[in-house]
Amino acid sequence: YxxxxxxxxxxxxxxxxxxxxxxxxxxxxxxxxxxxxxxxxxxxxxxxxxxxxxxxxxxxxxxxxxxxxxxxxxxxxxxxxxxxxxxxxxxxxxxxxxxxxxxxxxxxxxxxxxxxxxxxxxxxxxxxxxxxxxxxxxxxxxxxxxxxxxxxxxxxxxxxxxxxxxxxxxQDDDFVAKTKQYIAKERNKLLPSLQQLGYYCSSSNVNYFLLRDSNESSDELLKFLLEEGIISRHTHNFIGLDGKYLRLAIKREEENKRLLEALKRWKERC
CATH class of the missing domain: 3.40.640.10 (Type I PLP-dependent aspartate aminotransferase-like (Major domain))
Structure with a gap:
């Protein structure tokens, strides 16, 4: 501002x-x-x-x-x-x-x-x-x-x-270096696994990415993830995304595994 x-x-x-x-x-x-x-x-x-x-x-x-x-x-x-x-x-x-x-x-x-x-x-x-x-x-x-x-x-x-x-x-350069390495390692595991399940994932270089399951609104998937205890970010107010995507974070290994398992269940349910 x-x-x-x-x-x-x-x-x-x-x-x-x-x-x-x-x-x-x-x-x-x-x-x-x-x-x-x-x-x-x-x-x-x-x-x-x-x-x-x-x-x-x-x-x-x-x-x-x-x-x-x-x-x-x-x-x-x-x-x-x-x-x-x-x-x-x-x-x-x-x-x-x-x-x-x-x-x-x-x-x-x-x-x-x-x-x-x-x-x-x-x-x-x-x-x-x-x-x-x-x-x-x-x-x-x-x-x-x-x-x-x-x-x-x-x-x-x-x-x-x-x-x-x-x-x-x-002053904490060591923390930044370790965090970069950890996020990159987890991202390089999670995104290919989601793509194998049939999801689109943006080619992210950081600690979040866009995920799309179909060309329709992602609202039902967002609700499903909420029921699983996972909060994602809708994209209705991002110009050019039209609510078709969710933004998800790369987090700790156990949290990323939990997200992957939930998205597997969504595919099985659909």
């Missing part, structure tokens, strides 16, 4: 399906919003050619990377070309890296914020470190961009407790 406030009334392009609060913040501040909708048949991939002609028509572009809810990552060359082009069109590129630290290989644009005045990188600490209640995150941008954003911050926007916990979390 801070970015929304700074550029209020401008034109925004959102690469979707994605985190719904980009659109909420844009609409709250009177933006004209366009969508670029990625497709399952294309592997949810984003290519430079999809964006090239649109950059001169908008003032901001929102890209979630890794994407939420698909978990898909994009080619590094995409961002290299985008950064070159936004310097020419004067478009602000907003990259949300809330889940970047779950990727085995770094795909961050953090370093580029030191030189580019048309790039903002968003980070969340609540995902990797499981501190959602603290609502702790941060923004990376060129010092000139930060100077414009800083006066818009509310007083005491980060409390002392959250700040101290965040500082300690950032």
């Amino acid at each position: 801070l970015i929304g406030q700074l550029f209020q009334g401008e034109r925004a392009l959102i690469v979707e399906p994605t985190f719904i609060e980009y659109r909420d913040s844009c609409e709250a501040f009177g933006y004209k919003v366009q969508s670029l909708i990625l497709k399952e048949e294309d592997g949810w991939q984003l290519h430079y050619e999809m964006l090239e002609s649109k950059l001169a028509e908008v003032d901001l572009v929102f890209i979630c990377h890794p994407n939420n809810p698909t978990g898909v990552i994009y080619e590094p060359s995409l961002f290299e070309r985008l950064l070159e082009q936004v310097e020419k069109t004067k478009t602000m590129l907003v990259i949300d890296e809330a889940f970047y630290d779950f990727c085995e290989e770094s795909h961050s644009l953090a370093e580029q914020t030191k030189t580019s005045k048309h790039l903002i990188v968003l980070r969340s600490m609540t995902k990797m470190y499981a501190i959602a209640g603290l609502r702790l995150g941060y923004l990376l941008a060129h010092q000139d961009v930060v100077a414009k954003l800083s006066p818009l911050l509310p007083h005491w926007n980060v409390n002392g407790l959250a700040q101290e916990i965040g500082f300690r979390c950032l």
